[in-house]
Amino acid sequence: MTYPRIAPVEGIEPRPLWSVMIPTYGRSPYLEETLEGVLRQDPGPQSMQIEVVDDGSPLDADLAARVHKLGRGRVAFYRRERNGGHVRNFNTCIARARGQVIHILHSDDKVLDGFYARMAVPFETDVVGMAFCRHIFIDPGGVWQGLAAVLQSDPGVLTSALELIARTQPIQTPAVVVRRNTYEAVGGFDPRFRHLGEDWQMWVRIAAHAPVWYDPTPLCMYRTHSDSLSRRVLQAGGGLEELRLAVRSYRAFLPDSLQRSVADDVMRHVATWTLSMAQDRLRCGDLAGALLMAREALRSSATQEVLWRAAVLTLHAGRRYLMRQEGRE
Amino acid sequence: MTQHRADIPAVADGIARPLWSVMIPTFNCSETLRHTLKSVLGQDPGHEIMQIEVVDDHSTRDDPAAAVAQLGAGRVGFFRQERNVGHTRNFETCLRRAHGRLVHLLHGDDAVRPGFYEKMGAAFALRQIGAAFCRQIYMDQDGHWQGLSSVERSSSGVLADALERIASAPRIQTPSMVVRREVYEQLGGFDRRLSWTEDWEMWVRISARYPIWYEVEPLALYRIHQGSSTARHLLDAENVRDARRCVEIQQESIPPEMRDRLKRMALDWIAENATLAGRAFLRDGRPEPALRQLREALRSSTSLRVRLRVARTGTRALAAMVAGRGRRRFADGGAAGPDVA
Numbered sequence: 001m002t003y004p005r006i007a008p009v010e011g012i013e014p015r016p017l018w019s020v021m022i023p024t025y026g027r028s029p030y031l032e033e034t035l036e037g038v039l040r041q042d043p044g045p046q047s048m049q050i051e052v053v054d055d056g057s058p059l060d061a062d063l064a065a066r067v068h069k070l071g072r073g074r075v076a077f078y079r080r081e082r083n084g085g086h087v088r089n090f091n092t093c094i095a096r097a098r099g100q101v102i103h104i105l106h107s108d109d110k111v112l113d114g115f116y117a118r119m120a121v122p123f124e125t126d127v128v129g130m131a132f133c134r135h136i137f138i139d140p141g142g143v144w145q146g147l148a149a150v151l152q153s154d155p156g157v158l159t160s161a162l163e164l165i166a167r168t169q170p171i172q173t174p175a176v177v178v179r180r181n182t183y184e185a186v187g188g189f190d191p192r193f194r195h196l197g198e199d200w201q202m203w204v205r206i207a208a209h210a211p212v213w214y215d216p217t218p219l220c221m222y223r224t225h226s227d228s229l230s231r232r233v234l235q236a237g238g239g240l241e242e243l244r245l246a247v248r249s250y251r252a253f254l255p256d257s258l259q260r261s262v263a264d265d266v267m268r269h270v271a272t273w274t275l276s277m278a279q280d281r282l283r284c285g286d287l288a289g290a291l292l293m294a295r296e297a298l299r300s301s302a303t304q305e306v307l308w309r310a311a312v313l314t315l316h317a318g319r320r321y322l323m324r325q326e327g328r329e
Numbered sequence: 330m331t332q333h334r335a336d337i338p339a340v341a342d343g344i345a346r347p348l349w350s351v352m353i354p355t356f357n358c359s360e361t362l363r364h365t366l367k368s369v370l371g372q373d374p375g376h377e378i379m380q381i382e383v384v385d386d387h388s389t390r391d392d393p394a395a396a397v398a399q400l401g402a403g404r405v406g407f408f409r410q411e412r413n414v415g416h417t418r419n420f421e422t423c424l425r426r427a428h429g430r431l432v433h434l435l436h437g438d439d440a441v442r443p444g445f446y447e448k449m450g451a452a453f454a455l456r457q458i459g460a461a462f463c464r465q466i467y468m469d470q471d472g473h474w475q476g477l478s479s480v481e482r483s484s485s486g487v488l489a490d491a492l493e494r495i496a497s498a499p500r501i502q503t504p505s506m507v508v509r510r511e512v513y514e515q516l517g518g519f520d521r522r523l524s525w526t527e528d529w530e531m532w533v534r535i536s537a538r539y540p541i542w543y544e545v546e547p548l549a550l551y552r553i554h555q556g557s558s559t560a561r562h563l564l565d566a567e568n569v570r571d572a573r574r575c576v577e578i579q580q581e582s583i584p585p586e587m588r589d590r591l592k593r594m595a596l597d598w599i600a601e602n603a604t605l606a607g608r609a610f611l612r613d614g615r616p617e618p619a620l621r622q623l624r625e626a627l628r629s630s631t632s633l634r635v636r637l638r639v640a641r642t643g644t645r646a647l648a649a650m651v652a653g654r655g656r657r658r659f660a661d662g663g664a665a666g667p668d669v670a
């Protein structure tokens with residue numbers, strides 16, 4: 001597998017430290033908040049590139065003007081010619097970034113004051129390839145819903161980063177900043193992913209390549225939507241294939257000692273979680289959905305526990321089916 | 330005013346009245362006090378708008394005056410009690426010494442996030458309210474944010490059912506609360522009969538009489554204390570008895586038609602909380618204090634839920650005690666068991 005090539009930046013000196021790249025698809029109701037959070041800590045154009053990158057949404061002449069207005073003339077706007085999905089749009093963001101460190105900040109999400117000051121610290125030396133902080137989960141109305149777990153008590157290079165990231169995917173994209181030459185070395189996001197999993201695979205690829213910095217301070221907000229793309233896709237079963245692809249494809253980046261233990265564990269977790277979704281389906285009376293999920297679970301992991309639980313679930317679904325035939329339900 | 334609550338006299342004529350009084354009670358917490366002071370001074374609108382004062386309850390282990398001199402020299406007032414008076418009385422001193430219109434009691438363990446005073450002040454400018462509270466972030470000893478208080482409503486505004494919410498469970502930590510000084514002048518200080526729940530009683534007293542504003546953004550930071558499981562009031566379950574006393578005293582402020590229902594809800598909360606404390610003690614391998622918590626749980630509520638929990642945890646605690654005695658006897662007998670310390 002070769003990943004999309006990221007060409008080095010040429011002919012621009014001096015380069016800004018930061019590229020804040022804001023992918024969007026059409027107008028986002030949150031774009032104003034997103035830009036406001038960045039502009040409040042704007043160190044000026046010499047130190048920071050800021051650009052909104054639209055994924056070829058249907059022509060909306062106002063969008064460029066809106067970005068110009070919200071960005072107070074400070075924020076550039078670029079529209080891809082054709083819609084390519086969010087993964088390709090991420091790669092366009094990276095390609096267009098001119099800075100030394102790239103922050104992909106989706107137009108739903110936002111940063112808290114101090115994000116760029118604190119996240120610049122690890123890049124003062126040459127070692128670190130990427131850095132991330134804790135994130136705060138917010139709902140569509142901006143109400144705080146929860147906090148990402150503390151992985152390490154002090155800011156610094158994260159111990160066992162590769163294993164930790166592969167095992168738990170503790171990172172949300174707005175919390176991550178990556179050195180551009182790290183992307184140049186490992187390649188862009190994997191376009192085989194359509195909906196989810198591309199980020200997880202990428203963080204594992206980077207952690208296998210260079211040390212990862214962690215700051216336990218929550219410095220950004222990640223917005224969750226109950227009807228988000230990834231959730232819809234997962235419930236329909238399609239996203240599970242992509243989760244499996246993430247685990248299968250990052251496996252090669254793990255040392256031999258971790259390949260079995262970590263990857264198999266993760267697949268078992270995916271299977272258990274799928275089975276719990278199958279049970280939800282069964283409770284709702286959606287028998288076909290429940291069976292689809294049970295099949296997906298077995299595709300993820302065929303350990304004895306998963307087999308047994310899937311079998312029990314199938315029996316229950318069968319019983320419900322027969323009862324329905326007899327008109328008792 | 331009853332003998333149990335201090336009079337808070339109005340500010341004398343001729344004394345300048347800033348909008349804010351940030352009163353910072355301390356007792357042996359100089360290290361965290363620096364964090365507290367920085368969080369306030371970072372949003373200081375100037376002494377004409379904000380009084381800031383540390384009120385120390387005669388600390389013995391450290392020197393809060395040094396922290397004040399270092400970070401807030403000339404800006405932050407400092408008052409030291411002649412002798413240790415306990416935190417409820419120290420709060421009284423804070424209220425009496427405050428001469429601003431809005432009083433914020435911010436313990437020297439806790440802190441505020443940027444924007445606290447601006448947003449909370451705006452609420453008082455907008456509506457006739459007696460007090461306002463925001464959501465709080467729970468932080469650990471290292472200052473790491475570990476959790477959030479619950480969402481009372483999805484946008485900021487006056488809480489429609491404030492009394493019911495506040496009386497049915499303690500959901501406000503002191504640093505989240507801002508109270509008009511004249512409310513304290515009307516209602517008096519914190520109740521001296523209470524040792525651990527005097528704040529809860531106060532918020533109920535206020536919400537029974539005045540509209541309360543809720544700010545949905547978590548703007549206050551409340552520090553959770555580790556090692557508090559060794560605190561005496563938890564070991565002998567005095568905390569549960571104190572909470573029950575609090576509920577009794579709260580009844581005086583609650584309109585008669587709501588009393589029974591709110592009392593039952595509060596006692597259920599107290600009982601469930603005691604069963605959780607009991608379970609935590611048991612996990613720590615300390616069955617005796619676990620059983621004391623469970624006994625107090627049953628004295629607070631005999632709902633089915635509480636009885637089931639007490640039965641489950643109580644059985645395990647008793648088993649652990651019996652097993653523990655057996656081991657000790659075995660060890661006393663001279664055999665070198667693996668558990669001999």
